[in-house]
């Protein structure tokens with residue numbers, strides 16, 4: 615399967631990389647990042663923890679139900695991401711655990727946790743901090759690509775609005791999609807599930823979303839802004855240069871709603887969904903994913919990003935909001951509206 619996404623090396627902070635990331639973010643809205651510094655062992659370790667968590671008895675998981683601050687466990691069918699059917703009765707066939715209220719200086723969440731997760735907090739915090747570093751590198755490169763003037767903050771413009779010690783909607787998430795078929799199911803039965811969305815078509819709410827890749831656990835599809843067609847994101851191993859360094863495969867990264875809004879739609883918050891990959895269906899195995907939803911600090915005013923490229927776009931996003939309401943909204947206000955429609959509270 616050919617890879618529709620550009621691969622950007624975030625260990626190279628320079629104008630060439632900045633141009634490349636801006637191109638990817640304003641075209642497909644999805645890209646891959648290498649040079650993130652995660653070893654395969656680190657990725658395996660966090661997946662192992664996630665597998666162990668979801669294998670806990672349902673009663674134990676349910677003792678930590680998702681709260682209004684987006685922390686905790688969401689059971690099977692609770693979350694409905696499908697944009698076009700937000701009123702449908704049953705949600706996506708998946709369960710999840712959210713770590714939120716994160717202190718991004720330590721990577722530690724502020725919430726009640728099951729013993730298993732408490733005992734393994736260093737795995738969580740190490741992963742959060744490294745994903746945070748990758749987020750910052752990507753944001754710095756985007757600021758450079760957008761040619762934000764030095765007098766406005768230059769390459770650090772987004773950094774200042776993603777303070778590690780301020781509260782934000784940033785969430786780290788384990789997801790589990792149980793296999794809909796038993797091992798050895800008939801071809802006909804498997805065929806039925808090939809076209810079922812296990813995460814409904816949606817856009818993400820925050821700034822940037824970062825996902826690990828796991829071999830045979832692909833299944834992510836994007837509604838490409840370029841071709842206007844659904845395109846599969848294949849599993850892409852580390853390039854030879856990074857394989858030699860023992861680095862895990864590139865991270866899959868997408869632009870989410872707030873960053874798109876903030877740039878008047880220049881950066882694309884691309885619609886995506888997940889379907890069970892063939893190999894997992896064939897083997898009757900579950901799918902897991904691990905995600906960081908990176909958000910600006912809650913009190914950040916989402917005023918149009920001071921870039922000539924953004925300023926040239928009128929009637930959309932942050933510029934349109936300001937024209938209509940006479941003021942900008944904060945990242946928290948923007949997020950609260952989105953969360954309310956997904957969970958129906």
Ligand SMILES: O=C(O)CCC(=O)C(=O)O
Nearest residue numbers: 789813818834886888903
């Ligand atoms: O499981 C995945 O690969 C992606 C999930 C996703 O898009 C989301 O939770 O927002």
Ligand SMILES: [Fe+2]
Nearest residue numbers: 816817818886
């Ligand atoms: Fe998503």
